Amino acid sequence: MSMQKAVDNSRSSNAGLSMDNQEKLLADALQNVRQHAFAMKRVLDQQSVMEGLKHAANMLGELRTSLLSPKNYYELHVVVVEELHHLELYLTDEFEHGRGSHDLYEVVQYAGNIVPRLYLLITIGHVYIRANELPRREVLRDLVEMCRGVQHPLRGLFLRNYLLQCVKSLLPDTEEENQEATKTGTILDSLDFILLNFSEMNKLWVRMQYQGHTRDLQRREQERRELRILVGTNLVRLSELECVNVERYKTIVLPKIMEQVVSCRDSIAQEYLMECIIQVFPDEYHLNTLNEFLKACRELSASVNIRNILISLIDRLTAYSTRDGSQQNIPENIQLFDIFSEQIAEVVKSRINMPPEDIVALQSALLNLSLKCYRDQFEYGNKVLENTRKIFDNIALDTQVQTGTPAAKELVKMLKIPIDCYDILDVLKLNHYKLVLQLLSYRERHTVCMYIINSILDKETIIPTAEQVTQLFELLLTLIIDQTDSALETSRQTITNEDFVEEQNLVARLYNNFQAPNDPDQQYHIIKICQDTFKNGGLERMRFTYPPIIMQAYALTFRYKNIREQDEKWEKKCQKLFQLCNQLINTLTKLETNDLPLRLYLQGALAASEIGSENAETIAYEFFSQVHDNEKVLACLKKATKLTTQIMDQSVQVQLYNELLNTYIYFFNQNLPDIDITLLNSLIEKLQNEMSKISSNENDEFIRNQIQKTFDYLRQQSQLEKFQGLQINN
């Protein structure tokens, strides 16, 4: 009878694969299961165990099918197991009432077909163990052994899954010294049981490896992947046993699992199982078996994505070591970094065809680990960066990684890690960081540099020494000077490009973080460094980068003045600063806009006057004369006048007219040829007109005073020959 059925199966196996047919096949099978299940429950209600078992066997016969897809077989299995549960409950109940039959374990073994027989045997075994009818240890061993009879991958996997499910609560979890141990078994029996079941299930699963037409490859592999959880459940069970400790894990569990994982030589299985091991077992276990685990990694099939496995482990241990905010979780005797570092090097060495992005990703994970677990040991992070650079140098010396490639992306990710977990001052201690950055092409370098600046600004990190500033500039060079490999970008690096403006504004803002709070001389050095660096950036950048230097320099003069008691050379230093500013502003005048240098000059003059040092006047003069010498001053003034006339707010306007007048007077006094009495007169007239328009509230009182002072001065001066013809009313 069974033979006949088998023939039918093979004949219709092709038809079984079409999807419509699948639904019908499943529906039919489910229908049969329900009928048998109904009959089973009916006879069990009449206390007829033997009849019940017969119906159960018939129902289980449906699981012998070869026609269903894995997914549909699963559906069927779920329903069958659910129905089988009725039998189990009935038998358990019988035993609880002292009516249980004692020979069922043997009786069910007469079932002619192996699949129904083993499902029944597992069910009875389960009941018998719980009822203490048979020794637990022997039954467990028997069940897991007998299941070898089902070598069909799909049927075997589901059978063993049922086994695992049934014994879940029955696995002995006690130590060996227990007196009862011989009968009930110990943890060692449980380990044998699960490890054997695991190996067998994995072998079955691996056997589903598809070898047919590539057309179906993806679908078949997907189907296979969906079954992986069945295999993985064994590992979950192992992890749930309380008597498994680090020692047992290291000496029994892991070696056995690894033996199977390595020997199965199937990349889908290896990838999944390694990931599974990492996720289901506790961190302490991994910490104590790192070498074993990593050694096994090297023995995996060449097509296994080793990168994900290793990263997964490193990330997990990194997270563990930094949990609760401390690094105490890692025992001192475990040299996490060294182990990973060596093993990863070995892995990379053993896989000649490993793509560079994978190597970088591994190094990234390692870097992450070293920075997070060994925060203060910069040599670790540095070593990783050094190795990364070396790897690329070994491929091709001094060759940039092409933009947009996976390797480039991984490198960017890697370089962001230190920025995220350190502040920049610590990053600067990683002296190989720069070398790795240099591996990148322009666009990726740009990304990283922007990331660095944004991070500094966000964290408001203060960079206190000139040396650090220098180092930082070395990193940020891409943004500071024109890059040889950015030819395409260079043309766009002007004020008209929003991105460029944003970029340079950031660079400029960065300057505010260069602060040597209690050391003006240091600040002075910083200013010098900035000047030295920014001067190579071209005029378009200077527009953004110089003003903060200049303003900072002015500010520094005030700081010197404040400490003039302690620093007798303060005046000299101030002078140097003014000279420097002068030089810088001078450069800026090359820009087509004049108001920027003008304002900076004026600001400088103001600063000089406020400082009031011995030579302040000279300096102020210098500044104004700079304007003079420049000849563009007149243009500046004209433009200023024009701008002033356009101002809407009258009081501001008047104030600016006053300033303008003062400036004109100054230059008039300086004998600037183009400025004469007529010009002054027109300005005076204008100012008088405008002043009469403004209201006389308190705010404006100050302005009036100012103007009054100007006029007073002029009246005074009008007596001089030079001011002849000045028209000013009294």
Place this chain on the structure above:
Amino acid sequence: MDILGLGSKVDADFILDPQGQRKQIDVKIDDTKRSSQYIYYDGEDVSGTVQVKLKKNSKVEHQGIRLEFIGQIEMLNDRSTIHEFINLSKLLGFPGELTDSSSIDFNFGNVEKPYESYNGINIKLRYFLRLTIIKRFSNNVFERDICVQQLSQYPEINNSIKMEVGIEDCLHIEFEYNKSKYHLKDVVVGKIYFLLVRIKIKHMEIAIIKKENTGTGPNIYAENETIAKYEIMDGAPVRGESIPIRLFLAGYELTPTMKDVQRKFSVRYFLNLVLVDEEERRYFKQQEIFLWRKQDKDTDKTKQSAKQYAHYQRPTPANQSEENPTENSSVNEVLSSENNSDIPSD
């Protein structure tokens, strides 16, 4: 047996076990008929009481009442051939007249019963009591079958069966059964190792085959009957797999192995290991096992239950000296194929 139909006046009954202590067995007579028979062993007395019943107000004149104990072999395909190997006779009553129902005790002491009762396809070995009321014209004959079981001792030598078989370059397997001699309620425990698998096997089963040979010389009849068919593997194994075998015998209708009984017949048993491939080709290897009847005793309970989960353990090498060491590269014996022309070329 009253041919003329006149003897309905008299009937007889055999009371063999008045105390109800003797075991009985349900015996299949033919496809529709079964009967319950008392079980006897070699050397036991066959004793009891014969009740002769008369209809009321009738009388039977007879030439004597005789009781026989007979052991005979019947060739079923040749009814005429009946071979008696035992015939013990007792005269229970002298010639006279029976006027009333009467009971007569009898005893055949220490009866030698050298063979096991057997009810086969072409042959029947039976023991029975025959009561004959001898009359002038036609005798009244009454018969009563008993079942004889032949108990054996534990065999002194009981080696495991181990053999490597296969088809060159296609399939090499090694199978082991824990014993070569099994009692009727025994369990066959074994293992099958797959050493080489290059064909797609669909499943594997073990069958118990009974071979009944009758007759001699040119008149030999051989009957093969599959007593049990038992799937032991589902799906295709790969090299290196070992598949457990555990087959309980108690559930099947088996007899002890009988060899050359009275030079009339033999009954032998074989375990047939069958592998079926995806094209439904069957590869098989038959191995004779010797069956014997063990005395029913209340055996050790734990031992009894342990067989439920017994597994084959390879005997230690010391006990294995009689067996040939197997070599993995060569095949000792060739697996039979159902159709030899159909052996796959790989």
